[in-house]
Amino acid sequence: MKNALLIIADGAEEMEVVITADVLRRGGIDVTLGGLTGPGPVKCSRKTVITPDCALTDLISKTFDIVILPGGQPGSNTLAASSMVGQILKSQHDAGRYIAAICAAPIALKSHKIPANVVTSHPSVRKQLEEGGYKYSEDRVVVADCIVTSRGPGTAFEFALKLVELLVGVDKAEELVAPMLSKMWWLTEVMKVGKSALNESDCRRLSLYITKAREEQ
Numbered sequence: 001m002k003n004a005l006l007i008i009a010d011g012a013e014e015m016e017v018v019i020t021a022d023v024l025r026r027g028g029i030d031v032t033l034g035g036l037t038g039p040g041p042v043k044c045s046r047k048t049v050i051t052p053d054c055a056l057t058d059l060i061s062k063t064f065d066i067v068i069l070p071g072g073q074p075g076s077n078t079l080a081a082s083s084m085v086g087q088i089l090k091s092q093h094d095a096g097r098y099i100a101a102i103c104a105a106p107i108a109l110k111s112h113k114i115p116a117n118v119v120t121s122h123p124s125v126r127k128q129l130e131e132g133g134y135k136y137s138e139d140r141v142v143v144a145d146c147i148v149t150s151r152g153p154g155t156a157f158e159f160a161l162k163l164v165e166l167l168v169g170v171d172k173a174e175e176l177v178a179p180m181l182s183k184m185w186w187l188t189e190v191m192k193v194g195k196s197a198l199n200e201s202d203c204r205r206l207s208l209y210i211t212k213a214r215e216e217q
Helices: 012-028 076-080 081-092 107-111 123-133 153-167 169-178 188-191 200-216
Strands: 003-008 028-037 064-067 099-103 141-144 148-149
Touching: 003 012, 003 081, 012 153, 012 169, 064 081, 076 107, 076 169, 076 200, 081 107, 099 107, 099 200, 107 123, 141 153, 148 153, 153 169, 153 188
Parallel strands: 003 028, 003 064, 064 099, 099 148
Antiparallel strands: 141 148
């Protein structure tokens, strides 16, 4: 079973924490919420309180297939300033394993000097990332080698489904869509660029999606 570490600190964006953890668990991924300051409750950016599974210090020596940083403020700034988070990210990157950050959390990539060919983020931190030398994209989810970034609460489902696709496979990601009454993340790209810009695999999936939707009407 694939496993994931989701690091939470006071001021984390609760939608990005809960949606990501929920979707990954639906995908059969073992998700651990690690509390940056300990095992006690974390007050998120909109005052929702979430209790981590354990303290992050208890997880330093454990290996995870992916480390995930939710956004929100001041949570993102806290992650960016934490030497422990930096240690975990550097170890993850050196091993060639996935790192994912959403909303304002990609600033932690900059502060901890984690390289990526291209990133996205919440618009509020775009300038910081560009000043850090990152090529910036406004795509809703960006995958650059082992670095996955996304834009905010409104892209959390697409972000989480992409992580399931990367860790478990596209079939599992597609399997999760109907029970959640969601849409496939790649349909956003269809609407944005048009079918002619899609590759053969995406066209095939779009055709199957349309056929299934018609059958269910």
